[in-house]
Amino acid sequence: MKSSVNLKWTGNMSWETELFGHKLVLDAGTENGGEDKGPRPKPLMLTALAGCTGMDVVSILKKMRVEFEDLQVIVEGDMTEEHPKYYEKMHVIYQFKGKDLPMDKLQKAVSLSEEKYCGVSALYKKAIPLTTEIRIVE
Structure with missing residues (x-):
């Protein structure tokens, strides 16, 4: 394709x-x-990752029947100082809002996105370190 x-x-x-x-x-x-x-073009790389994995996680959690009030996907990128400037690493924070959210299912959804479904994540991981974190806000 x-x-x-x-x-x-x-x-x-x-x-x-x-x-x-x-x-x-x-x-x-x-x-x-x-x-x-x-x-600018480079921050759109962060947006692409956030959108790709965010859509996966929402879709997976719907199938798991996990209801949450809100989800924010925050992607932090550390850029090099020298030209050509590029992101040398990225950190993805999944910030869920809701009551009694099952951490095991949140972790499973994030893991499935990272390891199986998100093509942006798969590509970036070939070039730079990509770390994740899950936060719950009640």
């Missing part, structure tokens, strides 16, 4: 694409000659 994106330069440091009918604009910050019209 092949995928592709077509990113079109729209002037200065700004770029635009359409993904599944959704317009996405990328730009640099004003400190780097852009106009801050959209997000």
